[in-house]
Amino acid sequence: MSIRVMVVDDHPLWREAVERDLSDAGLDVVATAADGREAMARFPAARPDVVLLDLQIPEPDGVAVTAAIAEQSPETRVLILSASGEQTDVLAAVKAGATGYLVKSASREDLLDAVRRVAAGDPVFTPGLAGLVLGEFQRDTEQTPLTERETEVLKMVAKGLSYRQIADRLVVSHRTVQNHVQNTLRKLQMHNRVELTRYAIEHGLDEE
Incomplete structure (x- = not known):
């Protein structure tokens, strides 16, 4: 079965590029969102296996969305894809329930590998x-x-x-x-x- 992915990022070009990379690799992008409120509104119907989430999104931010998803749907994996590699951001995301954390400088191959590993329950622990x-x-x-x-x-x-x-x-x-x-x-x-x-x-x- 194809992995169902939801992409949440407030930059349209970046969001579209990630969506294209995932689709080209045979993954099923079931929803996209530009901010935390939109993400939480679309999440229940989308039923993604993995939420690919930017931390710095309009409120609620990525940490709050991660915590809400972990509470609502523990079986859904959250993979953070952020421009920030700051310790405080990484720890906040993992403590909120993220299964993986990648910086946006990661290659397309690293991103696809991380999504597949997280979907399989394998934490992406750098x-x-x-x-x-x-x-x-x-x-x-x-x-x-x-x-x-x-x-x-x-x-x-x-x-x-x-x-x-x-x-x-x-x-x-x-x-x-x-x-x-x-x-x-x-x-x-x-x-x-x-x-x-x-x-x-x-x-x-x-x-x-």
Whole structure:
């Protein structure tokens, strides 16, 4: 079955170019949107497998849209395609529920590969993102700590090893490596919720 993709970007030429690349590669572009409000309005009927989403879109922004999609449709994968590679943007997107993050300088081949991998449930975890996540957990190890194996896998990803190379090195299956990375993503998202809850309690927001 063809992968159903929704493309959300406020730049018409870029949106059309991405849509064309996806269609030419045999992927099914089921909807496009120019801003967060349009994306959320079209999402239910489109039922995409993957939402290819820019972060810097008119409100609600990409992080808010990612969180809403993760809440409404956990089986839908969100792949961020952003001009920004800033740490704060990357972490905010992943914590909101994104399964992958690419910068717009990525090649057409990298983009198509990322969409297919994300659709299959394989997180697109770049070396830089793995390093960021490790740092995030090391900063506050009391909250949802990583297991030794998860830390080991992330360190290898941070060094640029592919999931296949990691699987060979650890003598485990590719699926096992993928599961470790997915568990890490889930923990990071939970890590964010714990921090938000703590903030709410400390500031009396839970009593409003």
